[in-house]
Amino acid sequence: MRANTDDFRRLFLQSVPMMDVRAPVEFSKGAFPGVVNQPLMIDTERQQVGTCYKHSGQDAAIALGHKLVHGEIKEQRIAAWSAFAAANPEGYLYCFRGGLRSQLVQQWLAEAGIEYPRVVGGYKAMRRFLIDSLEKAVHDLPLNIVAGLTGTGKTEVIAALGNSLDLEGHAHHRGSSFGRHATPQPNQVDFENALAIEALDATEKGFADLVLEDEGRMVGSCTVPLELFRLMQQAPLIWLEDSFVNRVTRILGDYVVDMHAEFSALHPENPETAFDLFAEHLTGGLLRIRKRLGGEKQQALLACMEYALAEQRRSGDVDAHRDWIAGLLTDYYDPMYAYQRSGKDERVVFSGEQQAVVEYLEERSRR
Structure with missing residues (x-):
């Protein structure tokens, strides 16, 4: 038998397959990328055992656990663990503290x-x-x-670099009022775990620095770890530039084409439902910034958006969306960013378009 391990660095850097035998409720509160949950006990069983432990002690709780997980239920779970082991001969299993539950799973597997x-x-x-x-x-x-x-295209710069920490990618959110995806964000612990593994990988590869996109403390519902955020507020800024036309085209791709595709993938059997949800997503984004945008401007942009959505639904053409996107940039995002930059000018160490910024950051990472 391969030895048990505490080489966590290798587990994460090499994406070693792992089987989590905690209860589903524990797994849902925090897990690691790619890990498979094959519980020893389901939630109701774990709850009963926990109550027994509080009132009657460890021995009674263990006895109850064996009573709850026996016969056909036990056979089914051993079969699931065995299938994972067969598919992942180089993998490992774990529970919360590496104690009774994982040892029991090991024992039952050994007996099999x-x-x-x-x-x-x-x-x-x-x-x-x-x-x-x-x-x-x-x-x-x-x-x-x-x-x-x-x-x-800040996200494109982040994706092009091997020493970046992709806050928006791990948060599954684009960091704006329209930044939600069709599928939910991860919980906070999963977000932090994925971010830490990416940082560990960059460290292991010997990079001289780390690159992140300028973000607020919240990326959707995910919170940037406090110390990381504090250091981000002091770090040098590399200012990315592009033409207004290119920016509108990029946002059209992100907010319209890609988002419609996401909703369509979730509802392949019902294109109308997918489009309704997509339209609701766009109009909801505009509603969320109503106060900051102003009611009159918001209504004008909403009218443009609704016209563009009607055209897209009728013909599939997305070009009409450029009007409200241009208005959103002119009336909302650009003034907001101009105000924010006014307090950060002294931190800007380089400005340029995408290729120049990527080359600058790659050179900086080798110093």
């Missing part, structure tokens, strides 16, 4: 003829490792922040 290792310390130890790794990375490596007007 399968020797499978576990992660020492379990989820709790791995989570602590990632928190510490992220904090160490952002303190050890200088930060560079890519800033610029909406639609200049």
Whole structure:
């Protein structure tokens, strides 16, 4: 049998397959990318065992656990664990602390003829490792922040670099009033775990710095870790530039073409439902900025948006959306960014279009 492991760095950097045997409710509150949940106990069983432990102690709780998970239920779960082990012979299993539950799963697998290792310390130890790794990375490596007007392609710069931390990607949100996707955001713990693994990878590859997109503390419902956010406010800014026409085209692709495709993928059997949800998504984004935009401007942009949506529904042509996007940039995003930049000018160390910015940041990372 391969030995149990506490080499968390290798587990995350090499994306080693892992099976989480905690209850689904625990898994839903925080997990690691790519991990599969195959619980020893489902939520109701875990709750009963927990209540028994409080009132009658550990021995009684263990006895109850064996009573609840026996016979056909036990066989089904062993079969699921065995299938994972067969599909992932290089993997590991874990529970919350690497204690009773993961040891019991190991025992039952061994009785079925399968020797499978576990992660020492379990989820709790791995989570602590990632928190510490992220904090160490952002303190050890200088930060560079890519800033610029909406639609200049900051996310594309982040994607082009090997030493970036993709806040919007991990938060599954574009960081604006229209930034939601058709599918939900991750919970806070999952967001932080994914961010920490990316920082660990950049550190391991020997980069001299880290690059992030200029963001507020909140990216949708996800919160940028406090110390990281504090350091971002002090870091040098690299200002990304692009033409107004290119910015409108990029936003058209992100907010209209891609979002319609996302809703269509969720409802392939009902295109009308998909389009209704997509339209609701766009009009809802405009409604969220009504107060800051002003009622009159918001109504004018809404009329443009509704016309564009009607044209798109009728013919599939998205070109009419350019009008409200241009208005949104002119009346809302550009004035807001101009105000924000006025307090950050002294931090700007480079300005340029996308290729120049990528080359500058790549050179900076090699210093």
